[in-house]
Amino acid sequence: DAEITQSPRHKITETGRQVTLACHQTWNHNNMFWYRQDLGHGLRLIHYSYGVQDTNKGEVSDGYSVSRSNTEDLPLTLESAASSQTSVYFCASSRGTGGHEQYFGPGTRLTVT
Amino acid sequence: GQNIDQPTEMTATEGAIVQINCTYQTSGFNGLFWYQQHAGEAPTFLSYNVLDGLEEKGRFSSFLSRSKGYSYLLLKELQMKDSASYLCAVEDSNYQLIWGAGTKLIIKP
Numbered sequence: 628d629a630e631i632t633q634s635p636r637h638k639i640t641e642t643g644r645q646v647t648l649a650c651h652q653t654w655n656h657n658n659m660f661w662y663r664q665d666l667g668h669g670l671r672l673i674h675y676s677y678g679v680q681d682t683n684k685g686e687v688s689d690g691y692s693v694s695r696s697n698t699e700d701l702p703l704t705l706e707s708a709a710s711s712q713t714s715v716y717f718c719a720s721s722r723g724t725g726g727h728e729q730y731f732g733p734g735t736r737l738t739v740t
Numbered sequence: 741g742q743n744i745d746q747p748t749e750m751t752a753t754e755g756a757i758v759q760i761n762c763t764y765q766t767s768g769f770n771g772l773f774w775y776q777q778h779a780g781e782a783p784t785f786l787s788y789n790v791l792d793g794l795e796e797k798g799r800f801s802s803f804l805s806r807s808k809g810y811s812y813l814l815l816k817e818l819q820m821k822d823s824a825s826y827l828c829a830v831e832d833s834n835y836q837l838i839w840g841a842g843t844k845l846i847i848k849p
Contacts, residue, residue, distance in 0.1 A: 669839030724835035726771050726790060731782035
């Protein structure tokens with residue numbers, strides 16, 4: 628069965644360190660997204676990609692970067708982790724836009740101390 | 741700006757019916773989604789509305805009025821497993837999903 632996975636599921640890191648969160652999907656979807664979810668806020672879009680070598684900034688992209696070298700993977704890098712980046716991070720993928728549902732990974736809980 | 745409003749929390753009784761409302765103001769509209777999210781888990785797709793009216797899917801129905809910027813999710817014959825957060829999201833003119841903060845639904849026996 629097709630799926631979308633994230634690793635690690637939990638991560639504790641220190642302020643200033645570089646952190647990379649992995650996202651891998653076997654749906655063969657062109658579109659992939661990274662969101663963060665914080666209490667009292669809706670899911671907020673960090674970065675997204677509509678295909679290999681395509682990346683775009685979302686609403687809250689400062690301090691984050693992504694790269695898309697193949698269809699399956701969209702790793703999210705925190706260049707220099709800050710306490711404000713403590714959050715739950717969700718990766719999602721979809722077949723397209725215009726009514727196509729997004730499939731979510733299980734999430735990564737990141738704590739920056 | 742873009743805004744999606746939902747009640748923060750609702751309580752209902754097992755076996756009853758509950759309606760969760762969502763109002764939106766977005767730059768363009770290409771459809772509205774409802775997702776369910778159990779605590780500690782990922783959101784999962786429930787429904788999609790792009791035209792006005794009611795879409796029924798088993799115990800769950802979703803309604804849309806584009807002129808009023810309004811949608812609701814109707815859950816019938818509530819079960820304990822329906823205790824979850826329900827997220828409303830609008831696909832805007834750039835095909836980005838704008839998400840509400842979610843409504844936490846508590847089901848009591």
